[in-house]
Amino acid sequence: MTYEQLAGQIREKSSYLCVGLDTALDKIPQYLLKEKDPVFEFNKQIIDATIDYAVAYKPNIAFYEALGPSGWESLQKTIDYLPKEVFTIADAKRGDIGNTSNMYAKAFFENMHFDSITVAPYMGSDSVEPFLTFKDKWVILLALTSNTGAQDFQFEELANQKPLYQKVIEQSQNWGNYENMMYVIGATRNEQFEHIRKLIPNHFLLVPGVGAQGGSLKDISKIGLNNNGGLLVNSSRGIIYASTEKDFAHVAGQKAKELQEEMKIYLNEL
Amino acid sequence: MTYEQLAGQIREKSSYLCVGLDTALDKIPQYLLKEKDPVFEFNKQIIDATIDYAVAYKPNIAFYEALGPSGWESLQKTIDYLPKEVFTIADAKRGDIGNTSNMYAKAFFENMHFDSITVAPYMGSDSVEPFLTFKDKWVILLALTSNTGAQDFQFEELANQKPLYQKVIEQSQNWGNYENMMYVIGATRNEQFEHIRKLIPNHFLLVPGVGAQGGSLKDISKIGLNNNGGLLVNSSRGIIYASTEKDFAHVAGQKAKELQEEMKIYLNEL
Numbered sequence: 001m002t003y004e005q006l007a008g009q010i011r012e013k014s015s016y017l018c019v020g021l022d023t024a025l026d027k028i029p030q031y032l033l034k035e036k037d038p039v040f041e042f043n044k045q046i047i048d049a050t051i052d053y054a055v056a057y058k059p060n061i062a063f064y065e066a067l068g069p070s071g072w073e074s075l076q077k078t079i080d081y082l083p084k085e086v087f088t089i090a091d092a093k094r095g096d097i098g099n100t101s102n103m104y105a106k107a108f109f110e111n112m113h114f115d116s117i118t119v120a121p122y123m124g125s126d127s128v129e130p131f132l133t134f135k136d137k138w139v140i141l142l143a144l145t146s147n148t149g150a151q152d153f154q155f156e157e158l159a160n161q162k163p164l165y166q167k168v169i170e171q172s173q174n175w176g177n178y179e180n181m182m183y184v185i186g187a188t189r190n191e192q193f194e195h196i197r198k199l200i201p202n203h204f205l206l207v208p209g210v211g212a213q214g215g216s217l218k219d220i221s222k223i224g225l226n227n228n229g230g231l232l233v234n235s236s237r238g239i240i241y242a243s244t245e246k247d248f249a250h251v252a253g254q255k256a257k258e259l260q261e262e263m264k265i266y267l268n269e270l
Numbered sequence: 271m272t273y274e275q276l277a278g279q280i281r282e283k284s285s286y287l288c289v290g291l292d293t294a295l296d297k298i299p300q301y302l303l304k305e306k307d308p309v310f311e312f313n314k315q316i317i318d319a320t321i322d323y324a325v326a327y328k329p330n331i332a333f334y335e336a337l338g339p340s341g342w343e344s345l346q347k348t349i350d351y352l353p354k355e356v357f358t359i360a361d362a363k364r365g366d367i368g369n370t371s372n373m374y375a376k377a378f379f380e381n382m383h384f385d386s387i388t389v390a391p392y393m394g395s396d397s398v399e400p401f402l403t404f405k406d407k408w409v410i411l412l413a414l415t416s417n418t419g420a421q422d423f424q425f426e427e428l429a430n431q432k433p434l435y436q437k438v439i440e441q442s443q444n445w446g447n448y449e450n451m452m453y454v455i456g457a458t459r460n461e462q463f464e465h466i467r468k469l470i471p472n473h474f475l476l477v478p479g480v481g482a483q484g485g486s487l488k489d490i491s492k493i494g495l496n497n498n499g500g501l502l503v504n505s506s507r508g509i510i511y512a513s514t515e516k517d518f519a520h521v522a523g524q525k526a527k528e529l530q531e532e533m534k535i536y537l538n539e540l
Binding site: 022024060062063065066068069070072073076091093094095096097098100101103104106107111120121122123124125126127128142145146147148149150151152153154156157158159161164167168171 | 292294330335340342363364371376381390421422428434
């Protein structure tokens with residue numbers, strides 16, 4: 001998907017919502033377990049209920065990998081089921097030496113047809129660049145994550161007095177651009193968000209951490225939105241597990257709608 | 271597997287060789303493609319030919335993931351085929367927020383029965399610690415990798431004048447110990463290797479980059495060996511693709527034997 005197509009979707013749906021598909025067998029309504037493929041059945045109903053309010057879907061790959069080969073089949077069916085106009089994110093946090101990153105790129109871009117993949121930066125340029133050689137595909141690089149462990153290294157002050165996450169953002173400007181790279185910036189990082197937005201005014205930012213982890217959609221939107229949206233705000237558990245009863249899909253749709261309606265307000269204020 | 275069991279294997283086989291199973295359909299002898307499961311058939315023959323000379327096997331997970339569900343089946347069969355006394359490494363370079371890392375740990379430790387997994391440190395403590403809660407399982411943390419991109423961040427000088435990779439090693443001492451953590455240190459990093467060995471005299475180090483990438487087994491062994499071995503030196507392409515003819519397994523066995531015989535000399539010199 002191109003930058004323009006994504007920006008167009010955001011305008012059309014008045015939404016920059018990403019639905020995180022962290023689908024686990026012990027969390028979904030238990031009556032679904034009698035289905036042949038409970039994971040796909042759950043995802044399908046979630047997608048149907050939220051598709052009007054979301055511009056992106058983000059399966060968390062660990063949850064599928066934990067199920068073995070059948071998990072990969074459920075994942076593939078989920079991706080195939082999603083309409084072409086939504087942006088798909090493989091939340092895989094991969095990153096390895098060149099020829100290995102290239103294998104991961106093939107797996108997620110060519111075989112599974114994801115639009116994007118999350119990538120960890122620690123191994124540097126040659127671990128990221130193979131993902132950038134695929135046309136209209138995106139790298140979403142970890143910069144400043146929402147978890148407490150982000151304190152261990154990402155905030156580390158370098159000799160030039162900049163924090164490591166800033167170095168990651170600056171260095172990676174040599175590898176890609178706002179049309180093929182995004183950054184993960186946690187919603188719990190308000191203080192840094194403003195500075196980051198100045199550094200990269202045009203890039204899309206994938207923002208986890210709204211809801212359960214305490215980030216505020218309002219704060220992040222005020223700081224992070226740009227003329228093309230420029231944000232993808234993710235909610236996983238807050239939507240997909242809002243109800244674990246038979247009405248789970250309906251309730252998920254309601255939660256997505258609430259977020260979309262709030263997003264519409266912030267978009268209109270631009 | 272425990273530290274003592276691994277050290278015992280190294281003594282018994284006079285070897286600290288790890289065979290990297292980077293098995294790709296376009297690289298293996300093409301006559302194997304008529305087999306029902308060419309990847310497993312290749313791995314099986316490689317394992318049979320090298321098992322006397324190697325103490326560890328390291329499937330590169332990207333290569334299996336790139337094949338879709340059937341790749342995961344080939345991987346599981348490979349792990350099941352390996353004798354219990356060899357140390358198995360899932361070279362997966364995972365790392366995510368706590369509940370997600372826990373899913374990855376379940377996938378590789380519980381479902382697939384790997385002894386260890388490589389983990390990227392960027393997301394910090396809560397991305398690594400879930401892997402350390404499994405008894406007799408190991409985290410192999412990326413510290414200083416052998417690729418050129420390592421220059422981008424790993425060597426970055428911090429405000430305290432130490433490089434980032436050193437901070438990763440020091441900080442992670444709070445998370446695990448030499449009985450459940452190892453570090454990836456590239457064989458191309460002689461200059462740093464000596465200092466790293468002083469920092470962590472007892473930890474096992476997983477060393478890629480001997481052979482194709484230019485690292486010297488002799489140099490690394492002189493610097494890195496400790497009384498229990500303390501090294502796992504990996505060779506992938508140099509062994510498994512030494513021949514791509516019908517004699518591939520035999521030639522792989524010869525290459526593994528050559529490395530083991532050289533390792534025996536260095537072990538005897540301790």
